[in-house]
Amino acid sequence: MNNKTGARNFAGRFYKSKAWKIRSVNYRKLHPLCERCLSKGLYVPAELVHHKVHINEENQHDMQILMSDDNLESLCRKCHGEEHASREAMCFDEEGRLVL
Numbered sequence: 167m168n169n170k171t172g173a174r175n176f177a178g179r180f181y182k183s184k185a186w187k188i189r190s191v192n193y194r195k196l197h198p199l200c201e202r203c204l205s206k207g208l209y210v211p212a213e214l215v216h217h218k219v220h221i222n223e224e225n226q227h228d229m230q231i232l233m234s235d236d237n238l239e240s241l242c243r244k245c246h247g248e249e250h251a252s253r254e255a256m257c258f259d260e261e262g263r264l265v266l
């Protein structure tokens with residue numbers, strides 16, 4: 167099996183899981199603004215919760231990566247798009263939609 171496809175399938179399932187939905191909603195209650203815009207002095211509502219270390223085939227079962235505050239970041243769509251533009255990675259928004 168192709169590892170990359172395996173991780174993608176896992177990530178898709180994970181982002182659709184109830185555990186993640188609850189986690190991302192709670193995280194955004196604590197961090198309602200885009201953390202990157204905020205660091206530039208801009209107040210922009212966060213639209214999704216990003217994993218700083220992207221989920222891959224090696225860390226896909228690591229709860230520290232999946233669920234820890236340390237690896238989560240509230241972002242607006244613009245910052246999230248910029249984050250992913252330079253990387254080969256995928257993420258999903260809080261509704262499980264693929265964000266490229």
Ligand SMILES: [Zn+2]
Nearest residue numbers: 200203242245
């Ligand atoms: Zn932003």
Ligand SMILES: [Zn+2]
Nearest residue numbers: 216217246257
């Ligand atoms: Zn992301």
